[in-house]
Amino acid sequence: MLELSGISAGYAGAQTLFDLSMRVEAGEAVAVIGANGAGKTTLLRVISGMLPARSGSMTMDGVSLRDSPPHRIVETGIAHVPESRRLFPRLSVESNLKMGAFIPAARARFRERLDYVYGLFPRLKERRSQLAGTMSGGEQQMCAIGRALMSGPKLVLLDEPSMGLAPVVVQQVFDLVRRIRQEGYTVLIVEQNVRQVLKVADRGYLIEVGRIRAGGTAAELLASDAVRDAYMGI
Template sequence: MSMLELHGVCAGYGGFRALNDISMAVEVGESVAVIGANGAGKTTLLRVISGMLPAAAGRLSMEGQDLRTLPAHKVLSTGIAHVPENRHLFPRLTVEQNLRLGAFLPSARARFPERLDYVYGLFPRLKERRLQFAGTMSGGEQQMCAIGRALMSGPKLILLDEPSTGLAPVVVQQVFELVRKIRDDGYTVLIVEQNVTQVLAVVDRAYLLSVGRVEMSGRSADLLASEAVQKTYLGL
């Protein structure tokens, strides 16, 4: 049994079907990317997994537990932490207050000092800025804070939605190196990303979404070498 499993998942907004018959799996300790153009359904996929959008059909499970039966606020307790696109920090709370909100589960509260030390070790800049309002930091620092907040819950699976959006190229590289570091630390990562070349360099496997369907899947190196990805996403 895989950590995360989706079978025949469909979802949408009103009469619009954004996901059609999606089947995929994520194994323990893997880093997996979902790539594709704007409108392919990538963000919708993460929203369905984290319970923010109900699936219209299909099966979703986390370590065998049926996710469709859980309300969104209970999904975190299964070990899933979602870092949404555009970060959604509380701008008028300090960095440390934002991080504390990530540890609201009883199991995480009990280990708060340990989790905070881990996040500050991963992001020394956040420790320097811990008393600063989150909304006054740079985009890269805010992304670090959003990822740190997710890690505070001690998750089994981290969902990252377009973490490189709006960041300077040098910061984008730091974000992808961070994805590699988190995976090396034993976390399982599912990342949605348009920056195809860089994300495929740091993940184990990938799924290519096109108009709400899985068009291709496999090892990241194989997708990067495929004619479809090279022509459509890399301009080669």
């Protein structure tokens, strides 16, 4: 479904991704793990077009993403739930969901998508007219994921969904991730919470300083020395 090869990217003065190649097949949940500053968030930003790649190729269902302006990438079926959720705090929950359905294809089926998301997350329906910024962290994450689903995506990118949340709520968030997997979405998830994310994912990549250090099934990664030494702690 999504294929990256030889991607390099970075910010002014500093390169953060070096010659990175990876793929995500339809129906999979793929985890990207690594330390803080390894380039995980940059990777997602490159995929969704927020940060242009410097070199390499990137395709979604065989169509190159590097030629599209960032606001067109959503239309290829990629929805990005950004780090720390980034809801519109002074807009109601329903208006936030409405923004998720801004692209023409989703706009035409807005009611249908809205009913679908409310069916998936009934809590959001209860809170539909509340300002998004006044909800709890877990509810906000639910709203952010709901907003991403509004565009009718094939692939959902999740950036550190558990960050900044209380341990109990972290569990709920991973339940949300399981839930959208069951709905048939392909998921690419970035996490620091290695143990948890590898329980949800089929496969994973370990990134270190902008390069892929290891890759394999979730079980292989959990057993690998590189992951155990660096991230599992003892």
